[in-house]
Amino acid sequence: MDSITRDHLSNLDLQADNEVKQQLFDASKWTKFISISAFVACAFLVLVAIMGGEVLAEMAGRMMPNEMFRGVKVGFFLGILVFLIAVITFVYYLLFNFSSKVKRALLSENTDLLNGGLRSLKIFFIISGVFSILTLLNSLYKLFLTNS
Amino acid sequence: MEQTPTNSIFELEINEEGKSQLRGIAQWGYVNALVSIISLGISIVTSVMLVSRLGENDTSLLASTVISTLLIVIVSLLLNLTLMAAANNIKKGLAGSDQGTFNVGLGKLTTYFRILGILTIIGLVILFLAIVIGLLAGASQGFK
Numbered sequence: 001m002d003s004i005t006r007d008h009l010s011n012l013d014l015q016a017d018n019e020v021k022q023q024l025f026d027a028s029k030w031t032k033f034i035s036i037s038a039f040v041a042c043a044f045l046v047l048v049a050i051m052g053g054e055v056l057a058e059m060a061g062r063m064m065p066n067e068m069f070r071g072v073k074v075g076f077f078l079g080i081l082v083f084l085i086a087v088i089t090f091v092y093y094l095l096f097n098f099s100s101k102v103k104r105a106l107l108s109e110n111t112d113l114l115n116g117g118l119r120s121l122k123i124f125f126i127i128s129g130v131f132s133i134l135t136l137l138n139s140l141y142k143l144f145l146t147n148s
Numbered sequence: 149m150e151q152t153p154t155n156s157i158f159e160l161e162i163n164e165e166g167k168s169q170l171r172g173i174a175q176w177g178y179v180n181a182l183v184s185i186i187s188l189g190i191s192i193v194t195s196v197m198l199v200s201r202l203g204e205n206d207t208s209l210l211a212s213t214v215i216s217t218l219l220i221v222i223v224s225l226l227l228n229l230t231l232m233a234a235a236n237n238i239k240k241g242l243a244g245s246d247q248g249t250f251n252v253g254l255g256k257l258t259t260y261f262r263i264l265g266i267l268t269i270i271g272l273v274i275l276f277l278a279i280v281i282g283l284l285a286g287a288s289q290g291f292k
Contacts, residue, residue, distance in 0.1 A: 015247065016160035023254040030261040037268045041275075111161045118169035125176035132183040139190040146197050 016114070021106055028099040028106075028117075035096035042089050045081070053078050094124040167242055174242070174253070178235035181228040188224045192217065223267065230260045 016024075049056065054074050101117030104110065162170070195217045202210050234256035241250025 016162050017247070017251075019251050020162075020254055021160065023251070023258045027254075027258040027261050030258070030265040033265050034261065034268050037272060044275075105160065109160050111163055111166065114160060115163070115165045115169060118166060118173065122169050122172040122176065125173055125180060129176045129179045129183065132180050132187065136183050136187040136190070139187045139194065143190050143194045143197075146194050 024102050024114075025106055028102045031095045032099040032103075035092040035099060038092035039089065039096075042085050042092075045085055049078055049081050049085075053081075056081070091124060091127050094120045094127070098124065170238055171242055173257075174235040174238040177231050177257075178239075181232040181235065184224060184228045185232075188221060188228075192221065227260065227263055227267075230256055230263060234260055 056077065097120040098117045101113050101120065105113035105117060195213060199210060199213055202213075234253050237249050237253030237256060239253075240246065241248075241253050
């Protein structure tokens, strides 16, 4: 009796029906486009950093309000830039991973691949969340600076 | 030719691990959207304070600040409210095993990525135009 009830309840559970599959397929198409665009933008930034590193470091020194950024060394500036590009590339790699795994999961009806893709998307949102919190702190700092 | 998902009789299963990942996506998506909206509010307050300090002679600077702030507000609200709706619906759908609400949540998540994709296209077009204009300006001055 108990197992029959359990079976009945499991039939009422969520399914990856055709609508869910179509939504996931559309999401995977857009995330692939976004991640590839981000990779291209990062490659472009690397090129700009290599070709015009000195000019960029000078501009950053002039634009940053903080004293510690004035007269900044080119190597130090390029190091920070490369680190930032690496972080951005990693974040968008997660989105690309979600896209390719979910697409393959939908085509091969593979639950493990679907879970792997969803895990990548979760980590993408966790890292984006941390960046959002850092942006919020930066906005608060700017508000404090404007007030003082 | 592009492949599309098959309508197989063997349904792709959303098992406990899948649900747990979706719950995480909904939680962090909600945190992302909420923090971004708060951050946007603080940025608006900062912009208003900066604008109030501008003199009457800085009309062009005033106009550009107001227009750029308005654009950022509209785009950011559209994105983050969509993400928040997606997170809420996915969370509710998973908690109550409600297929309809869950589907709406996934639909909103797809819309969120669609908006991001369209913004990416706009960004790429602007970047391309900036490069072309920069190259033309450099060529007109003989790249001195």
